[in-house]
Amino acid sequence: MKxxxxxxxLAEYKLRSAWYSIxxxxxxxxxxxxxxxxxxxxxxxxxxKNGTPSTSIGPIMGMEANSLSRxxxxxxxxxxxxxxxxxxxxxxxxIFLTKDGLSKRELTKKKIIKFNKLVNTNITKKNMxxxxxxxxxxxxxxxxxxxxxxxx
Amino acid sequence: MKxxxxxxxLAEYKLRSAWYSIxxxxxxxxxxxxxxxxxxxxxxxxxxKNGTPSTSIGPIMGMEANSLSRxxxxxxxxxxxxxxxxxxxxxxxxIFLTKDGLSKRELTKKKIIKFNKLVNTNITKKNMxxxxxxxxxxxxxxxxxxxxxxxx
Numbered sequence: 001m002k003x004x005x006x007x008x009x010l011a012e013y014k015l016r017s018a019w020y021s022i023x024x025x026x027x028x029x030x031x032x033x034x035x036x037x038x039x040x041x042x043x044x045x046x047x048x049k050n051g052t053p054s055t056s057i058g059p060i061m062g063m064e065a066n067s068l069s070r071x072x073x074x075x076x077x078x079x080x081x082x083x084x085x086x087x088x089x090x091x092x093x094x095i096f097l098t099k100d101g102l103s104k105r106e107l108t109k110k111k112i113i114k115f116n117k118l119v120n121t122n123i124t125k126k127n128m129x130x131x132x133x134x135x136x137x138x139x140x141x142x143x144x145x146x147x148x149x150x151x152x
Numbered sequence: 153m154k155x156x157x158x159x160x161x162l163a164e165y166k167l168r169s170a171w172y173s174i175x176x177x178x179x180x181x182x183x184x185x186x187x188x189x190x191x192x193x194x195x196x197x198x199x200x201k202n203g204t205p206s207t208s209i210g211p212i213m214g215m216e217a218n219s220l221s222r223x224x225x226x227x228x229x230x231x232x233x234x235x236x237x238x239x240x241x242x243x244x245x246x247i248f249l250t251k252d253g254l255s256k257r258e259l260t261k262k263k264i265i266k267f268n269k270l271v272n273t274n275i276t277k278k279n280m281x282x283x284x285x286x287x288x289x290x291x292x293x294x295x296x297x298x299x300x301x302x303x304x
Contacts, residue, residue, distance in 0.1 A: 008264050009196070010284070011271055012174045017214065018287040019167035021294035026164075029300045044161070062169065111300050112160050118293050119163055123286055130279050131286040132162070135170040141270050142173035148181045148263050 011138060022115075029111055033104060035078070038063075038071050040108040043080065043101060051096040053086060080104060163290060174267075181263055185256060187230070190223050192260040195232065195253060203248040205238060232256060 027037035045060040046052045052060075058068045072095065075081045080101035086092035097105060120128070141147060179189035197212040198204045204212075210220045224247065227233045232253035238244035249257060272280070293299060 008261060008268065009193070011268065012171065012178075014284055014287045015167055015171040015174065018291040018294075019164065019171055020214070021291040022164045022167065025294040025299065041161070062172070109160060114300055115294070116160065116163065118299065119290060122293060123289055127282050127286050130282045132166055134275055134279050134283040135166045137275055138271060139170040139173040141274060142170075142177040142267070147177065147270065148266055 015135070015138070025115070026111065030108075033107065035080075035104060036074075039075055039078075039080070040104070040111075042068075042071050042075060043097065043105040043108055044112075046081065046095050046097055046101075046105070048097060048102055048105060051084070051094040053089075054083070054093045054095050057095065075101070167287070167290075177267070178263065182260075185259065187232075187256060188226075191227055191230075191232070192256070192263075194220075194223050194227060195249065195257040195260055196264075198233065198247050198249055198253075198257070200249060200254055200257060203236070203246040205241070206235070206245045206247050209247065227253070 023037055026040060030036050030040050041061055042057060045057045054072065057063075057072075058065055061068065063071075072081065076083065078100075079098055082096045082098055084094045084096060086094045123131070175189055178192060182188050182192050193213055194209060197209045206224065209215075209224075210217055213220065215223075224233065228235065230252075231250055234248045234250055236246050236248060238246045275283070
């Protein structure tokens, strides 16, 4: 991505390009273990012992049902998950991790913790707090109804 | 997206969810004018007077050739752009904006400037600078080769 400081969409560009870099890094790493960034992310969203209702995973991941069911299908084919009927809801499905799913979940966690440590070594706690707070403010502004139309 | 402060993928999550909110805001706005977020973004990447080689737009947008050519096709159908042979490169194509393309480009710019002003009213310059610097550091860390594997 061309890094042009004069671009007017700077806030969006900086957020997008930083996020893309993280996503790409995790994805490259995941490929070494025969999975994808999305699979790693889904593994984290499934409770290691109790399993997780299939309908709860989408909201945790911020992903739509269609995309998620493609990922879950892939995970089933790779024998990372098992689907069981939910004992508390006969029409619902609980997703459980297999032994391999569990071990890849642990691996994903380790990689994320490793990256977090790197981030915390290179960025002060104070700046990281400002970064999170600012991202949150931008998100809130962008989420306000009709913010681009009102005359305020 | 479920906002769970205990999640371990916090840096990625915060970046992604702030970016998604901006993207969604621009997209909702673009729809009112019969275009999309991606089209607005592409309009900005085309020089209003001199046009832009079709091969330069992808790198500016950080987008792959396939996705870009789908967007350019849509823009041609909506009569926002015209394709002309590049006089400096007989095999190349220059993309020009039509009158409507130009006016939607101006509108896109106005909306982005409006959002930037809102951001600057709600976030101090100092915090915004720290935000940009921190996003840049995270991006650089994530872009280092084998950062998740070395034992440092």
